Amino acid sequence: MRDGAEEEYVEYVTARVPVLRRLAYVLTGDGHRADDLVQQTITTLYLKWPKARVADNIDAYVRTMLVRGYVDEKRLAWSKVRLFRQLPEPEPVEEVAAILGCSGGTVKSHTSRGLAALRRLLPPRIEVPR
Structure with a gap:
């Protein structure tokens, strides 16, 4: 220039x-x-x-x-493309379903119900401002 x-x-x-x-x-x-x-x-x-x-x-x-x-x-x-520090783990549902002798959907629904029950028992989360 x-x-x-x-x-x-x-x-x-x-x-x-x-x-x-x-x-x-x-x-x-x-x-x-x-x-x-x-x-x-x-x-x-x-x-x-x-x-x-x-x-x-x-x-x-x-x-x-x-x-x-x-x-x-x-x-x-x-x-x-998203880069990760390490590869994401595959969902273990099918493995768990095979071990338990049920379908993957059954494992998912029972897991969901169990987590919902735990959330009801725990105190509410307190959000910390950033």
Whole structure:
């Protein structure tokens, strides 16, 4: 970039990152994903800065870039993948049903009734504000 455009870009991004991060967090619901989305947006903005800096409403232009980046990400198959620290355990109902000599549905219904009875005996949960 030339003619002070890079300084304008840095000044704009420095001022707008907190607002962009809040918008990204509202969209993603996750701080890490929001940071990634903002990083992607400001990188794309750097490449398009000559066009963006002369836009009538640069804030709307950049917000549109961020939202479109989010929508594009949601369309990708990998965005549906959830990573876990360890593999989730398979449901043991069928194993229990085989041991007890009954159906999986019977095990589920008895388990549900048993948990409901325990909940009635326990004091109500107290929610701790975060």
